[in-house]
Amino acid sequence: MKNQIKYGKLRYVSFIILDLLCLLLSNLSATFLYYGQYTFDKIFADFIPVFILTFAIDVFVSLTLNTLGNVLRRSKKKELKECVTHVSASFVLLAWLLFAIRYGIDYNSGIIYFTYLFDLMLLISGHLLWKYLLKSFCRKKGSVFLMTTNRFAEEGIEEIRKKGDEVSGVCLLENDNKKQIGDIPVFSDIKEALAFICWQNVDRVCIYGIDHQMVPDRLRSGCNALGVGIESVDFDYKILELKTIVNSDPKYGALSFLEGERDIPFPIRRVYWITETEADLHRGFHAHKLNCQLLFCPYGKIDIILDDGSGEKQTVTLDGPGKGLLLMPGLWREMVWCESGSVLCVLASEYYDEKEYIRNYDDFITYRKENQ
Numbered sequence: 235m236k237n238q239i240k241y242g243k244l245r246y247v248s249f250i251i252l253d254l255l256c257l258l259l260s261n262l263s264a265t266f267l268y269y270g271q272y273t274f275d276k277i278f279a280d281f282i283p284v285f286i287l288t289f290a291i292d293v294f295v296s297l298t299l300n301t302l303g304n305v306l307r308r309s310k311k312k313e314l315k316e317c318v319t320h321v322s323a324s325f326v327l328l329a330w331l332l333f334a335i336r337y338g339i340d341y342n343s344g345i346i347y348f349t350y351l352f353d354l355m356l357l358i359s360g361h362l363l364w365k366y367l368l369k370s371f372c373r374k375k376g377s378v379f380l381m382t383t384n385r386f387a388e389e390g391i392e393e394i395r396k397k398g399d400e401v402s403g404v405c406l407l408e409n410d411n412k413k414q415i416g417d418i419p420v421f422s423d424i425k426e427a428l429a430f431i432c433w434q435n436v437d438r439v440c441i442y443g444i445d446h447q448m449v450p451d452r453l454r455s456g457c458n459a460l461g462v463g464i465e466s467v468d469f470d471y472k473i474l475e476l477k478t479i480v481n482s483d484p485k486y487g488a489l490s491f492l493e494g495e496r497d498i499p500f501p502i503r504r505v506y507w508i509t510e511t512e513a514d515l516h517r518g519f520h521a522h523k524l525n526c527q528l529l530f531c532p533y534g535k536i537d538i539i540l541d542d543g544s545g546e547k548q549t550v551t552l553d554g555p556g557k558g559l560l561l562m563p564g565l566w567r568e569m570v571w572c573e574s575g576s577v578l579c580v581l582a583s584e585y586y587d588e589k590e591y592i593r594n595y596d597d598f599i600t601y602r603k604e605n606q
């Protein structure tokens with residue numbers, strides 16, 4: 235509720251006003267239907283007091299049960315359920331109040347039944363129509379919500395701005411208590427991030443530098459219900475410095491380490507390593523459709539030749555335990571062993587699946603064009 239008021243403001247209030255309008259219309263229709271016509275006495279005696287009471291109850295139910303909390307991102311079925319809950323709760327509360335203040339004895343119960351029946355029908359159709367209008371006409375084109383990690387946040391914002399879009403909010407996985415980057419609000423709580431996306435007319439969500447598996451299910455389903463697309467604006471590769479502890483006494487050697495999802499933007503599903511190699515060995519010649527990887531060479535020297543299909547190739551040399559190569563999916567690679575015995579270690583985000591490999595170069599070029 236706090237989030238709806240904080241981020242929803244006028245849009246949230248518009249739903250409360252809509253609910254009250256529905257109630258006013260249903261009250262009028264029910265009274266009219268029952269008496270056939272209005273007389274001042276009747277309106278004053280029956281309509282106005284109960285109308286004021288139903289209004290107060292309606293606002294009370296909306297606020298206490300938070301029946302408008304997820305109004306913009308609920309399915310039609312959920313909408314129906316929430317409207318029934320709202321109307322039933324209001325009905326029970328009103329019946330109890332009328333009974334408690336003994337006003338119900340004089341008041342016609344038929345009008346109350348009709349009022350809430352009309353109200354239910356109006357609420358469902360009103361919500362659906364208003365949501366449709368808000369989603370169709372009020373979405374801010376080019377307003378992007380960024381989901382990334384602490385490490386890649388500034389870079390991700392830059393990338394999105396380069397494309398001419400505006401970053402309205404950022405959700406950081408592994409946030410170290412940042413509340414803002416410049417004037418952009420930063421979230422670490424998915425519920426709050428979703429409320430922001432929902433109420434601030436965000437056009438789409440972009441993920442940067444994180445594997446698809448890191449996008450929380452809750453965010454995915456929330457965006458789905460809102461009709462907000464999630465897309466990836468990624469770099470192809472990055473050279474990472476791996477934390478290494480070197481003891482002052484050289485005989486203790488060096489210890490390097492990294493943690494899945496923290497130091498690298500994916501959970502580690504698989505580890506493999508290539509050993510017993512000769513110099514000038516060439517391997518690879520493939521790309522991955524899904525697999526994110528971190529490559530490192532704890533011993534020896536290996537060149538990784540990367541090709542993004544544009545015709546230009548880049549070579550990254552892995553030559554020590556403190557250097558890692560983060561590869562996002564969709565890059566053609568060739569590995570060249572510069573020294574015999576060099577060891578290549580790979581941390582992968584996916585289990586082994588031959589179907590997610592692209593082993594033919596022409597297929598790779600087609601894939602890049604289709605996924606640009």
Ligand code: T46
Nearest residue numbers: 504506508517518519520527529567569578580585586
């Ligand atoms: C990559 C580079 C750096 C499995 O059965 N399970 C596995 O997890 C892997 C990695 C491979 N295999 C089988 C598949 C092939 O029959 O091992 C055989 C050799 O694999 P491949 O020819 O793909 O090896 P490389 O050195 O060309 O590529 C490997 C990885 O496959 C690849 O993901 O990025 O290392």
